Amino acid sequence: MAKKGGAVKVRLESSAGTGYRYYAKRSTRAEYKLKLRKFDPWATHPTTGRRGAHVLFEEKKMPPHKK
Numbered sequence: 001m002a003k004k005g006g007a008v009k010v011r012l013e014s015s016a017g018t019g020y021r022y023y024a025k026r027s028t029r030a031e032y033k034l035k036l037r038k039f040d041p042w043a044t045h046p047t048t049g050r051r052g053a054h055v056l057f058e059e060k061k062m063p064p065h066k067k
Contacts, residue, residue, distance in 0.1 A: 012057035018042035022057060033059040
């Protein structure tokens with residue numbers, strides 16, 4: 001028999017508003033949404049003004065599957 005999946009794919013979207021996203025897996029038992037600090041190459045760094053900064057990424061709903 002096959003095991004049931006213990007993980008689900010989620011989309012992590014940048015809180016900087018750049019539209020950059022990562023995809024990750026998280027446990028189906030988790031009662032919280034993921035919030036991770038990751039690198040966004042499109043975000044502007046607040047002190048240097050250059051592109052590329054570590055920002056907060058928040059879990060969003062996955063888009064519907066295309067057939």
